[in-house]
Amino acid sequence: MSGTGYVEQGNYGVKGNYGASSRLSAFAALPAMDAVVIWSSANDKPHATGTVVTAAESLWSALRTARPNTPIIVVGPECTGWPDATLDTQNNALRAAANSHSAVAAYVDLRNNNFMSGTGYDGAPQGNGNTDVFIAADGSHLTHAGSRYWGENIARLLGTVVIPADNTNGSF
Numbered sequence: 001m002s003g004t005g006y007v008e009q010g011n012y013g014v015k016g017n018y019g020a021s022s023r024l025s026a027f028a029a030l031p032a033m034d035a036v037v038i039w040s041s042a043n044d045k046p047h048a049t050g051t052v053v054t055a056a057e058s059l060w061s062a063l064r065t066a067r068p069n070t071p072i073i074v075v076g077p078e079c080t081g082w083p084d085a086t087l088d089t090q091n092n093a094l095r096a097a098a099n100s101h102s103a104v105a106a107y108v109d110l111r112n113n114n115f116m117s118g119t120g121y122d123g124a125p126q127g128n129g130n131t132d133v134f135i136a137a138d139g140s141h142l143t144h145a146g147s148r149y150w151g152e153n154i155a156r157l158l159g160t161v162v163i164p165a166d167n168t169n170g171s172f
Helices: 021-028 049-066 085-100 144-158
Strands: 036-039 072-075 104-108
Touching: 021 049, 036 049, 049 072, 049 085, 085 104
Parallel strands: 036 072, 072 104
Antiparallel strands: none
16 A cells, blocks of 8 residues: 555655644644544555554544544545445444544545446446546546546535534534
8 A cells, every 4th residue: 555544554654644643733733624524545445444443533532632623524435436345344334433423523425425436447448437537547546537526526525514513423
């Protein structure tokens, strides 16, 4: 893996995983914000689901301590367009944990609100969905057109999030 996650340190290692102290210190020092969005990551896929959930809960608690009045929105693992039992399992566990965690205002479920479809990618189209043009030739990352499509859909989904007045345990 080259990217970070709740557990995954990533190949670059400079900043560490999401809960690294350097990242939390930087977060605490930021100016006021309306909300913070935490993205779950397919980079955590090699790790046991329980380990990922424990690390996520620890991060959510640390974020709430650093910013007690900032709503936390958790976005589940990315939709890929093709089935992935491990990501589905991690998503279900993260969704359950987020929905019961006092620090989390809302959970956005990309696996069950999937706007990607098909099994192909740029250079190997299968003709069965939009991943033929939205997933890059490496089979994992987005093309430029895919990035735009992804952004439009994420904005749409985030626009439906309702943050409860007490800033905790919203649902989506």
